[in-house]
Amino acid sequence: MSDSVNSKQEDRRDFLKAGGLVAGITLAPGLLFYGVAQSRAPEEGVSSRQRWGMLIDTTKCADGCNDCVTACNTENGLSGKTGPQDSQWIRKLNVKDLHTGYVQSLPMMCQHCENPPCVDVCPTGASTKRADGIVLVDRHACIGCRYCMMACPYKARSFVHEPLHDQKPDVPRGKGCVESCTFCVQRVDKGEQPACVEACDAKGHKAMVFGDLKDPQSAISRALKSTDSVEVRADLALGTGVRYQGI
Amino acid sequence: MAIMANLPVLGKWFRIFACLGAMAFTAIASTQAVAGVDLPKLEHGKGDQCVDDVAFIRRHHPDLLKHHRDETVRLGIRTTKYSLKKCVECHAGSKTGSVASSEEDFCVACHRYAGAKLDCWDCHATKPGKQVPDAKPVLPQHGGSK
Secondary structure (H helix, E strand, C coil): CHHHHHHHHHHHHHHHHHHHHHHHHHHHHHHHHHHHHHCCCCCCCCCCCCCEEEEEECCCCCCCCCHHHHHHHHHHCCCCCCCCCCCCCEEEEEEECCCCCCEEEEEEECCCCCCCHHHHHCCCCCEEECCCCCEEECCCCCCCCCHHHHHCCCCCCEECCCCCCCCECCECCCCCCEECCCCCHHHHCCCCCCHHHHHHHHHCCCCEEEEECCCCCCHHHHHHHHCCCECCCHHHCCCCCEEEECC | CHHHHHCHHHHHHHHHHHHHHHHHHHHHHHHHHHHHHCCCCCCCCCCCCCCCCHHHHHHHHHHHHHHHHHHHHHHCCCCCCCCHHHHHHHHCCCCCCCCCCCCCCHHHHHHHHHCCCCCHHHCCCCCCCCCCCCCCCCCCCHHHCC
8 A cells, every 4th residue: 555655655756757858858948039129140130029119108207408418419420500401310309288287298200110101102122121120221222302201290200311421330321212210220130229319318208118019027018018008199000119198 | 679679878867757656656656555464562560361262352351341330330249350450550651641542552552543432531530549469458347347
C-alpha cells in the first residue's frame, strides 16, 4: 500500500517536473520573441511587428512652454520662424472652450495615421508610411505639388519655398519638397526617443510618452490601457498614432 | 635640294622658320592635350582605402547611393557602407570642410569634369556633422518603451 502511495507521489513529482519543463520551454520562446521585436539589426528593415505612437497628456502640457518646439527645430535644423512660408513640424496650440473660457495648451504635429490621407493623394508615391507606422515624405520622389498638405486634416505639413543651407547630416531638407514631423526617425532608428519627448521629460512636464503600441509591456501601451485618450478628429477614422488625453 | 644648294641664304631661313613652326605647333598641341584630358586633382580622403574597389565605386556609386537611399528612407536600414553621410565624412575637403562648396571639392571637381549635374546637395549636408563616437551605447529597448 505504502509502496503504491510512494510511487504515486513520485509519479506526481515527475509529472510536475515535466509540466514545469514544458511551461519553461513554452515561456522562453515567448520571451525571446519579445527580445527580437524590441531591437533591430542595422541591416534589417522596419517591420509591422512595431507601431510607433505617442500619447500626449494635455493636462501636463504647460501654457507658454515651447520646449518641444524648440527641441524639434534644433534636432531637425528648422529655422524656428513661424511665418506662412516657414516650416513648422510641431506647433503649440491654445484651444479655448468658448462656453466656459477654459484654455488648454497642446502640441500638434503629424499624427502618423494608420490610414494617412497624405499617402492616399500623393501622385508620385513620395508620401509614404513605413511598416512601423511612421509617415514620411521621400524627398527623392516629391515633386512639390502639395496635395498632401491639402489632404491633411491636422495642417501638419510644410512646404520649403526657398533654398536651404547647412542642413543637418541626418535630416536632409530642401527647396521644393513637402515635409513634416518624422517622429525623429533618425533617432528612433537608433533606439532613442523623439527630441520633443526628450525635451518635455527634461523640463519635468512628462506630458509626452513615446513607444511601441504593439508591445503590451511598453509604457505607452500601459498608459493607453489605463487612461482615457482620444484621437483628434476621430470621426475621420484615420487611426492616428498620436493620441491625446485630457481634451 | 638643288634649289636650296643654289640659294644657301634662303635655305637657312627656311630651316629656321620650319623649326620654329614645328616647335610652336608642338607647344599648342600639347597645351590643348593637357587641357582636354587632365583628370581633376582630388584630395585624398581620410583613411587608407575606400569602402570598395575604387574603380567599382567610380563607376557604380550612383547606383549604390540610390539603392541605399531607398532602403534608408523606406525601410529604415541605416548601414554605413554605402551611406552618403559616410562619403561626406571621409571626403570633405581640408580647405572648405565640405564635399561641394568649391570647385576643388571632391564631388564637384569630378562632376564638373564629367559634366554631370549634381542635385544631392540641394538637400543633403555637404559637411560632416559633429562626430558621434561609434561606442555610444544604443538603448537596449526601442523608444524607451519600458
